[in-house]
Each structure stands twice: as structure tokens, then as C-alpha cells.
Amino acid sequence: MSAPEPLRDPASLRRLLSPRSVAVVGVSADPIGFGARSISNMKNFAGPVWAVNPKYAGQELHGYPCVGSIADLPEAPDCVLLALPRTGIMAAVEACIAKGVGGIIAFASGYGETGLDDRIAEEEVLRETCRAAGLPLVGVNCLGIVDHVLKAGVTFMPEYPRMTAPPGGVAITSQSGALGYALMQAAERGFSVCHMTTAGNATDLDVCDLAAYQLTMPECRAVALAVEGLRDGRRLALLGDAARKAGKPIVVLKLGRGEAGAAAAVSHTGSLAGSAAAWSAAFKRAGMVEVEDFDALLETAGLFAKAPKPTAPGVAIITPSGGAGIMAADHAEAQGLSMPQPMPQTEAVLRAAIPDFGAPRNPCDLTAQVASNPASYDACMEAMLTDPQYGCAVIPVVYSHHASTQLRMEQLRPYAAKFGKPLIIAWIPERLE
């Protein structure tokens, strides 16, 4: 058995994935065309941007200079986005190779994912052409990339300039374009994302290459990865090594876990999904954190991006609701986490602070009496966080008291700083703020 293909050298992807100049090929005057929507997403980008379309050569198109061909571009762009149908791709790729561009992105669908032999062959030729020329390709059948540091929305997804969150924290790589962008929209509610790539058919670059690049970004503190399939699953181990070396966690969601989902994955990105158990084992070996739910993907990556490393394996659960404590304990146990009982001196403090119908244990139930006696919260936080068995604390916030919930957060904040342990606030109320 031969070794897996090594991951692409991140340095060779820098021009394409964090571009300083961008050309969009196939921009029409129609504002809802894929090219027009893409170039409009570059509004807040600082570097040069060109439209390419022979019909509008020498004019302005959507506020950008338009040239007649790739050859006519005044310089070789870092990133060339091909907003062209499949039939126009190969000629454009050859022009890009001749020009010496940094890399290309192709939205075009209709390749191997159709299951048609001639289309599979056409995609093979495209791969070989790009690889022979050393021209990295994102796609085909993808949705583009976003560099949120550079404000480069190299994607046809609408309204990228609305996303104004401070860049940093989490990098997203998704095989599915739409799901990648759905995650990216967290930036609209202030969630810090630095980068997004969508692999589509992974004709050239697959999610492992793309995520490995993101690990080298200084702004990236964690990677959120959504994958349907890989030509060679052993590349996950290479990516795991890169993550370990970078000291950055990868959180991963596998799509197409069941039979029906796996069958759908074939016609989506031509991916063979394989057995869910085999994938889970591979993620584990690669040191990645697998989640089973889309909602958990960005949430978990975001937590890792923010939280310091736990100082011990034990988890402390502290809450004014017995029910929430039970729920947290259920989840912790399901994840195989250790929840040691407090040391005697810790327990003594808890016992003194909590009513006799509370629980001076782990999970620690302060009971609703905490409303009349906020000092008991402080005493228990201090005691549990001092206990060296606990590397982090989970604090379910059970209901939202409009007048005081924000104050409670302020009350908790200093403890995270004082003990250098992550405080994980679990927001439970059905009210959303």
C-alpha cells in the first residue's frame, strides 16, 4: 500500500486562499449573475479587483475595471475566480496558467457528481492540467472562499459585505458550499470567523489541504470542518499531525453517516462516504473532536478558539438548578468526561454556603436560594475553582432574568481570569438573549 498523497504545502496556497488581488472572470452586467454577485462581495477588500468579460473591455462593471481577457490583465492576480459554466472552464484555466496567476476557484458544476463517465473524465483532465502546471484549484462545484481578515468575499453567496464581525478565531472548511456559508453567517451575529473555504468536488484541493492552510493562519485558533468524503481517508491523519504541530484543535462533522445520506453524497460531490464508524475512528486517531450535530460544529470550535486549555481533566458543574446540573452531568458522562467529587476542604465550603436541600457535591446545586443569597454563588465558585481536580467549570444559566442575568455574567467573569480555567456558560433558557 502506497503512502497517502502529502498535504499541499500551505505556502503554495497563500496567494489563492489569502489573496491580495482578485479577478472575476465571467462578470455580466446583470446584477444577479454569479459573477456580478461575486464581485460585489469584494466591496470592502483593499487590493485590486478586476472584472473579465470581452463584451465590457475597457469599461467599468459594478464599480470595477473590466478587461477583455485573462491575458489582458495588467498583472497576474493572486486569485482568479471563474464564474463560468463548465464548458468555459478549460480555456480559462489554460489562460490562467499562461498568465501565472496564484490559483483559481471554479463554481462550475456538472462534473463527476453527475455520475456520467465523460464528465468524470473531464474532471480528471482538469485535475491533471492544474497539477501539471502547479496551479492550485478550489472546486469544482464549490461556492468559493472568504478571507474575513482581508474582507475578500470570493463567493457568489449574497451580501457578504454585511458581515462585520471582528475577524479571527475560527476558520471554516466545508465540502458543501451552502453549509459552509450557513456557518459563515455566524459572523453577522458577531461570531469571529477568520476564513472559509468550500471544497465542492475537491478536484484538486480537498478539505485536508484547505484546513491545513488555515492552521497556518495567525488569526486562526481552531478549525471547524464539515466533510462528506475523501478520495483517501488517510489524509485525515496527516491533517491531524499538522493540527497537533500547530497546537490548534480541529472540530469535525461528518455528513452522509447513514445509507441514505451516503447515497445522496455521491450525487452531491461525487464522494464515497464510507461507514460512519470508520470515519469516527479515523477522526479519533487524528486527534480531532467529532460532533454529530451541525449546531455543535461552530459552537464547539468557537469555544476552543476562546478558552484556555483546562489545567486538569476533571469537570466541575455549578448551577442554581438541580435539573440543569443533572442534564450537564448526563452530557459530560456521555462524552466520557470525568466529574470527580469535591475534595473534603472544598466540600466543607460548599456545605456551609448551600442550603441543606441543595447539593454540596459535583454537580453542585446551589438551589434557587441563590437569588436571595448571591454570596453563595461566589463562595461555591471560589471553592470549586480552587479545587485542583477541576480543569474547567460548566455553569448552566437556566432562565433569563431580565434584570439580573447580565449582572450574573459580570459576577462570573473575574473567576475565569483569576483561576485561568475555562468557565463554560451553558445558556439554557428558551428566551434567546
Added chain:
Amino acid sequence: MSAPEPLRDPASLRRLLSPRSVAVVGVSADPIGFGARSISNMKNFAGPVWAVNPKYAGQELHGYPCVGSIADLPEAPDCVLLALPRTGIMAAVEACIAKGVGGIIAFASGYGETGLDDRIAEEEVLRETCRAAGLPLVGVNCLGIVDHVLKAGVTFMPEYPRMTAPPGGVAITSQSGALGYALMQAAERGFSVCHMTTAGNATDLDVCDLAAYQLTMPECRAVALAVEGLRDGRRLALLGDAARKAGKPIVVLKLGRGEAGAAAAVSHTGSLAGSAAAWSAAFKRAGMVEVEDFDALLETAGLFAKAPKPTAPGVAIITPSGGAGIMAADHAEAQGLSMPQPMPQTEAVLRAAIPDFGAPRNPCDLTAQVASNPASYDACMEAMLTDPQYGCAVIPVVYSHHASTQLRMEQLRPYAAKFGKPLIIAWIPERLE
């Protein structure tokens, strides 16, 4: 083996659980006291409300007339809330029995959940006293009840009058008070809840009695039930029978599934939690829908409260995102749902409407081309919903296009009416509106 104790006759609980008059015993002038907070939650209630406190007899307290004792009340209230510590409960209960009130709610903690023999015995005596007198009791160690139809917030939880959602739809019963109220807060974002009860230690009424009452409420279309433990698990089967007879679904979440959670449940409400598998089997036999996640509890109950019954077992999945289709198929398969492939005439319509790189199958992937060709959405919706194999359709909305997502919802709405099949819109984007 004797038969399980029958469920309490709902008619005998009507005065207590849907009260037309309420007295709060133990209201002090301090606005943050449990009694004061409770009586303030009755602001929008139409019936008479009295405070009971000998110190303020004959005065007004928080806007309500105050009498010196339960005996002094001008009439026997439907519901008497005892906002008293444990030591004051028994005397008040005896006064309530003498007065002929409809039922009582006791917040007081410190009974069996402490694990102390004398406290367990004290709770036994309280139970026997209430039962001998035919006086129904909610609690002890509970958080009260809410009748959202009557705007009765008989709970110390803050700011109930802020909840202005139209009453109806889902009734909530929770053993944990705080989790019940966390669910109830969905009413603040417009979610229709008609009723909430919290069982606490279930000294007299347990979650089965409380949920069985809710099934008889005309406003109730589904029950969301959160349970830690039961003295007699066989009562679940009785509740299941009642739900079947009422034609209303019960969605249930079991807390304390693992060992650590089960241990915590003992000190929370004195409940023996038992094995998760045994509970799941009991829920299934009782015809209840079990969820494993708190988030899913109200969401699922709310769906059942709104949606018509599916006309066939098959699920259709229709989406512009291949990735979202795969995800939906994964979830459907994990739930054991059937996803038949379209009939030939259905497939022919899909094939004509969708590009060749889409998927004219189930899940049906319209691809991002739907943005340029909205008519393909209509054609596929029409075809899939006409197919008699499909009893409902799942429609993942993958990203939020500010300019058009709302229009898409309007485009989908007529199909639900036309085919009488539930359309389940799964909102995936990380942007929340």
C-alpha cells in the same frame, strides 16, 4: 404485583391548576421575597388575588388586599400558594383543609431530597395529610405553575407578566422547576404555551398527574414533559393511554440518564432515576416521543402542536443544498424514518426541473441554480408533494439571504395548505433571523 396508582381525575385538579382565584401566603413587604415576586406575577390575572400575612392584615401589599390568615380569606381560593419555609407548611395546610381551598402549591424545600430520615418522614406525613383531606398539592420543592390562558403566574420566577405570546399549543410539565421555567420563557419570543407545571418532589401529584390534566385543556395540542424519576414508572403507561384517548402527543425528555446524573437526581428531587434504556422502552410502550436534548423538547412539541398529521409514512427532503439534504437524510435515517425514492412520474418532473448536476431523487437537490431559476423550486415542491408516498416534506433553509429568505417562506406557504401535508422548514444558517 398490585396495579399502579391510577392517575388523578383531571376534574379534581381544575381549581388548583387553572385557578380563578389565588391566595399567596407569606407575602412580605420586601419586593424580592418569594411571596412578593409571586404575587407580582399575577398582574394580568383577572380573578381575585389575596396576600396572606398577619403583619399586614387589612392593608394593601404590592397592590393586593392582605388578610391575616387563611381562615380570614373572604372565600375559599381555588389555589393557595404557600411561599413559606418548610417549618410553616403543615399548619398552613391544615388551615387550607379547614377553609376548603381547591389545592395548594408549596415551594418549600428541605424534605426528602435532603436524604435525611426525619425529613423523608415529614414529607410522608404531608402527603398523607393532603391525600386524606382530598387536597391536591403541587410540590414540595417546586417552582409553581403558570396558566398562560388565565395569565396566572403562580410562581416566584421573575417577570412573568413580560410573557405575552398568544396562549395555546404546548403545555409544559417539568419535574425540575428551573428547567420548566426556562422552557416557559419561549413565550417571550412568541412561542405559544398554554400551561406549565413543575412537580418538584412530587409529594402528591407527579408529572403523570399533571400532564394528564393538561391533556384535558382545550388549548393544549401537545405536552412537553421533562422527568427525572417516578415512584412508580408504570404510571407512564396510564399517561400514554390518556394521551392516545385525547389524540394529543407527548414529547418527553429524561434527565439523569447516566450514573452521575442519576446520582444528582436523588439529591435534587429525591428521585430514583433508573436505567436510561428501561425508561426509553417505557416511553416507547406508552406511545411517547422521546428526545435526548433539551433544545429538542419544546421544538418537537411545538411542531406537533402546529402540524397536521402526515398522510403517509414517507418523508420527502427538498433543498437547494446537497449538503443540507445529506444532513437531513442522516437525521431521518437515525430516527428510523422511511425516505422512499420518487415514483417514476415524480422523478420525470424533477429531472426536467433540476440541472444535470442536481439530484432528481430523495433527498432532492435543486442546487444553487434555484437562485437564478425560482420556478424549479415550485416544480419540485409540486411534484414531491403530489407523490402519495410522501406524508410530509422537510425543507432545509441553508443560508439566510436577507433580501429573499422571507419571500421564499411566502413561496412555500401555499403548498402546506394545498396538500394538507406538514412542511418542516429546518433553519440552518448561523444567522438567527
